[in-house]
Amino acid sequence: MTPTSALLSTRPWPLLLLLTLLLPGLVQAQQPTAVIAARATLSSWSDPLESLGTLRADESVTLSATVTDIVRELNFRDGDTVEAGRLLVRLADDEAQADLRAAQALRDERRNAVNRLAQLQSRNLAPRADVEDARAQLRQVEAEIQALEARLADYRIQAPFDGRVGFRNVSLGTLVTPGTELVTLDKLDVMKLDFTLPEVVLGQLAEGLSLTATSPAFPNAVFAGEIASIGSRVDPVSRSVTVRAELDNPELRLRPGMLMNVVVQRAPRNALVIPESALIPQGQRQYVLVLDEDDDYRVARREIGIGARRAGEVEVLEGLAEHDLVVAHGTERVRDGQTTRLLGILDDDTSIPELLRRGRDQAEANG
Structure with a gap:
């Protein structure tokens, strides 16, 4: 064998070896870039x-005493929840009760006097003026009873509305005067x-x-x-x-x-919303990468107008429609016109780390 033929017979082997080493990398380089997408959705928005x-x-009130007397009853504990009308504090009202009973007895006496004089007057045995005087005296004592009953109400401190009482600052037997704070109610x-x-x-x-x-x-x-x-x-x-x-x-x-x-x-308002990570700023302009679902998720670079922002989201004013699919993760690895491999679509139940982990697990399962 001549030296020339020996050289020709050995040259293909290094070439085949080189192709064998480069072929997997070339095949891998031709695979579409993996991305994570998000849909433009209508969402409640506000500034x-x-x-x-x-x-x-x-409602809030500080209940105070309006008369001078000693505390006879305390019907609550610190922090109690009470209903409207509940008796919280009762002051000693013995004297006022005695005055009321005396006035009630006097009212009964004058009512009987009115009845007797009315009967006599009906038989023309008593002048009409005496009957009118007796009735006036009855009305006077009835007014006194009303005044005494109102006075007795001052001895009973009741909850004006449902609420929670504060700390109790008085004890049984304490002498209170008008203006003394007894308890707060909220x-x-x-x-x-x-x-x-x-x-x-x-x-x-x-x-x-x-x-x-x-x-x-x-x-x-x-x-x-x-x-x-x-x-x-x-x-x-x-x-x-x-x-x-x-x-x-x-x-x-x-x-x-x-x-x-x-x-x-x-x-x-209702606003069209996308993840803030989908934005590609360029000077004063904002762009996104829109995926064509009918063409192997091919990328189309599109300028949009944006409005307000909030945590992780941005309002889209123009350039997108509801349900448009945009690249939310991987914008730096793809270019206009390229096809992509979709790892998943973000929603309320998924996240970018979770979708990336799923993509890695799937790749490992496929070898």
Whole structure:
């Protein structure tokens, strides 16, 4: 064998070996790029306004004594929930009760006198003037009884509405005088939340706007409510208006005086929403990669107009339609016109890490 023929016979082997090594990489490079997509969906949207507010009870009162006497009964404990009309405190009313009984006895006597004189007058045995005088005296004693009964009510301190009492600051036998504070009572099932907002947003406020409130005391709780009324005046110093909202408090966790973080849902509307991760900013413009579901998920680069943003989402004003499919993860690895391999579509029950893990598991299962 000549040297030339020996060389020709050995050259194909390195070439075949090189092709064998490069072929898997070439095949892998030709596979579509894996991406995760999201659909443009209509969602409730609003422009939030944030403020700090202070809670007040829906109804609140400090019950005080209006007469001077000693405490005879205390019918509550600290923090009790009481119903309207419940007797909370009774003061010693022995003297007032005695005066009432005496007035009632006098009323019975004068009523009998009126009846006797009326009978005599019907037989012309008594002048009509005597009957009228007796009736006037009866009306006088009846008025005195009403006054005594009203006075007796001052000795009985009752709950004017359903609510929760505060600390008891008096004891049995304590001598109280008019103005002595006996107990506080707060209606807590509904709370009033007062906060201020700049006057420049006054035209965007209205009764019934929804809001949420949170407190450091309950970091995992969100309390929902709505604006109940808007102040009639603007503070000329701070240029702000006071707003009052109402929050349901069925579990009675909220307390008067608590500081709340308030977020008012301004300008509520339905908006077209996509994940913020789908945006490709370029100067002042924003683009997304739209996937054609009928053409192997081929990518089309499209400019869109956006509005407000919130955590992880952006409002789309133009350039997309509802149900359009856009690349939410992998935008930096694909180009306009390329086909892609869809790992999954984001929704409320999935996340990007979860879809990536599923893609890896599927790839390993396929070898």
